[in-house]
Amino acid sequence: MSIPPSSSIQRAREALAVRLREIRLDSGLSAREVAAACGWHESKCSRMQSGRQAVTDSDIRAWCAACGADERVAAELVSINRQLDSAYVEWRRMQRGGLKRLQDAVMPLWEQTASFRIYEPGVVPGFLQTEGYAGAVLARIADFFSLPGEGDEAAKARIDRQRLLYDGGRRFAVVIEESVLRTSFGGVDVMAGQLGHLLDIMTLPSVSLGIIPFSVLRAMWPVEGFWILDEDQVVIETVSAKITVRQVGELDLYRRTFSELSSMAVHGRAARSLIMAAIAAL
Numbered sequence: 001m002s003i004p005p006s007s008s009i010q011r012a013r014e015a016l017a018v019r020l021r022e023i024r025l026d027s028g029l030s031a032r033e034v035a036a037a038c039g040w041h042e043s044k045c046s047r048m049q050s051g052r053q054a055v056t057d058s059d060i061r062a063w064c065a066a067c068g069a070d071e072r073v074a075a076e077l078v079s080i081n082r083q084l085d086s087a088y089v090e091w092r093r094m095q096r097g098g099l100k101r102l103q104d105a106v107m108p109l110w111e112q113t114a115s116f117r118i119y120e121p122g123v124v125p126g127f128l129q130t131e132g133y134a135g136a137v138l139a140r141i142a143d144f145f146s147l148p149g150e151g152d153e154a155a156k157a158r159i160d161r162q163r164l165l166y167d168g169g170r171r172f173a174v175v176i177e178e179s180v181l182r183t184s185f186g187g188v189d190v191m192a193g194q195l196g197h198l199l200d201i202m203t204l205p206s207v208s209l210g211i212i213p214f215s216v217l218r219a220m221w222p223v224e225g226f227w228i229l230d231e232d233q234v235v236i237e238t239v240s241a242k243i244t245v246r247q248v249g250e251l252d253l254y255r256r257t258f259s260e261l262s263s264m265a266v267h268g269r270a271a272r273s274l275i276m277a278a279i280a281a282l
Contacts, residue, residue: 012247014051016080020063021049027067037066055081109229110164117228117258118174122183124194125174125227126158127165128201128209133194134158136186165206175210175258175265177222181278188282195279199272210265211274220260228254 024034024045031045038045047053048063057078064074118125124133135155141147142154164170181198184191202209227235234245234254245251266274 010051012080013054016055016077017049017051019077020055020060023064023067023069023073024049027069029067034063034066038062057081107161110161113229114170115228115230116170116172116174117255118172118226119176119223119258119261120174120180120225121177121222122180122225123185124176124180124198127162127172128174128198128207129158130190130194130197131155131159132186132190136190140185165201165204168206170206172207173210173258173262174207175212175261177212178214178274178278181211181275182281192279192282195275195282198275202268202272208267209271210262210267211271212261212264213266213274216264219264220257223257223261226254226257228258 024031027034029037031049032042035042035045044053048055048059060077060081061074063069064071064077116127118127123137126134129137135152138154138158165172181195185194198209201207224236224238228251229235231251232246234251236243236245245254265271
């Protein structure tokens with residue numbers, strides 16, 4: 001089973017805490033002595049070395065200095081801690097500038113990416129959405145999170161990103177569940193336009209669209225939607241947060257997961273038949 005991203009980040013925090021505890025043990029100091037040297041309450045040391053408290057850069061430097069650790073060790077742990085901070089970004093924090101700004105913010109990363117492997121179990125991926133479908137989805141998100149009504153502008157910004165499909169030099173391997181074709185946003189006309197757009201998108205040389213049919217004998221259960229960007233990172237969007245995974249072992253896990261999901265998907269004529277059946281069902 002795939003690892004919940006938030007659990008994965010917590011394990012990384014716990015691994016950092018283990019490193020801090022090892023540094024203390026190597027120094028021969030007790031937790032009380034480290035706390036006294038840093039001017040902390042002893043309970044803070046206990047929480048830090050058990051992974052129950054998020055640590056700051058200054059906390060790490062103070063700990064390492066108290067234990068006589070090499071400055072290079074402190075610098076390494078600070079770097080790891082900063083990666084953890086950037087890995088889990090709450091949606092509320094990202095949404096403060098509005099949905100349009102949120103759409104614009106991802107463009108620099110997308111522009112630097114040559115290979116996209118995308119799995120979505122519930123919605124059409126943003127790169128493949130029509131403006132009407134994007135507007136319906138984003139309007140619902142704005143309503144759910146009580147954000148200012150700017151769904152139309154955000155939808156236009158999302159559609160503008162699709163120029164990357166036509167720029168050349170990029171590859172988009174997309175796998176969706178058949179349920180995506182049957183999950184309605186925006187009403188019949190919007191869904192008919194979106195499904196027709198998928199038929200057009202499938203003809204692009206940069207795009208490979210696979211659909212996992214309801215009838216398939218599953219070799220892999222549906223998991224959370226995720227995007228593998230080149231070989232460097234995986235981006236997952238949960239209800240509460242955007243999570244970036246960079247740990248080597250977990251990158252391998254998501255690659256394997258995408259491969260398993262892809263093996264169940266149909267492409268080409270069979271995929272077109274599923275889309276046409278969904279259009280007819282409207």
